Amino acid sequence: MNVSYWELKNWFTNVDYTVVGSGIVGLHTALRLRERFPDSKILILEKGILPDGASTKNAGFACFGSLSEIIEDLRNYSEEEVIQLIQKRWNGLQLLRKRLGDATLDFKPYGGYEIFLKEDERTYAECLQKMPFINEILKPLFRTDVFTKEVDRFDFKGIHEYLIFNPFEGQLDTGNMMQALLKETIANNILILNQQTVKEFHDSDKGVEVHTTDFTFTSKKVLFATNGFADTLTNGAVRPARAQVLITEPIPNLDIKGAFHIDGGYYYFRNIGDRILFGGGRNLDFEGEATSEFGLTEKIQNRLEQLLSEVILPNTPYKIAHRWSGIMGLGSHKKPIVEQLSPNVYCGVRLGGMGVAIGSLVGQELADLV
Incomplete structure (x- = not known):
């Protein structure tokens, strides 16, 4: 790449932290690093024109799991693990709302509903039967019943009589959310380079040598926030x-x-x-x-x-x-992977389809590993 002295000086010299991925996790990681290290040089590398993956492509659900999803999780994980995961998602949503504000997010607390197709008799019956138990184990977190049954008022067809309502769910504007996060990142003197794919990296006692599409540079620390593209990074755990x-x-x-x-x-x-x-x-x-x-x-x-x-x-x-x-x-477990991979390389990935809920918290936890 034809790199000038000015480009080398301002973008690629004395880089303290390089965050790979400018989605929900990556931007929260960078912002948290700025809070912890006010005078550091922080660079974000993004392979897309806009954040690739799901951060600008999701449905904008502010949710933490439907009743049937929670029941299914209890078949695969311990009760304590499921409650911890729900708490992380809930805390992540509150962190996101606090950082950006409900007006910016266009957050609407309309609640969430689970509907059951007529042919899905087994799941419908199980949800009605286990709803009191799920409400009981979630009561320490929400202080009241999370799930209640309601008669369908929306004139849906081919479904069972009752919907399961959750007043703690909401919806937000994904575009507003990501645009606001990007603005805040730039305002905090964090550099973002788009259309740069990290081809390889080498960790040593001098830092991490990062090879991208167009150039090579050294960063003291590298933090990967690449979620759905982290299969190689995590040896298939994502x-x-x-x-x-x-x-x-x-x-x-x-x-x-x-x-x-x-x-x-x-x-x-x-x-x-x-x-x-x-x-x-x-x-x-x-x-x-x-x-x-x-x-x-x-x-x-x-x-x-x-x-x-x-x-x-x-x-x-x-x-x-x-x-x-x-x-x-996704992966074999729904718990996000937030860990140190080598002395100067870290990752925060495997959000399990709950990036809006848990992404801000994973970004904060990732930055706090440093």
């Missing part, structure tokens, strides 16, 4: 998972407000003003969607449209305005 999403054109007199979960959280929808955003369907093709490549598939998009027309908007005409995909980071 697997990419693609999520496909669509959004409708504005729908006159839309009477749906809230964050909604279907089929154990594999499908999710919400209103954005008078539009419906609808995503999910990864469970139709786990193997095919375990990819770090952005894209859409006919099988999943057709299922989203089927549920949209038959269940969510059965008597309402609509048009699809836009479709996209994002890449999440």
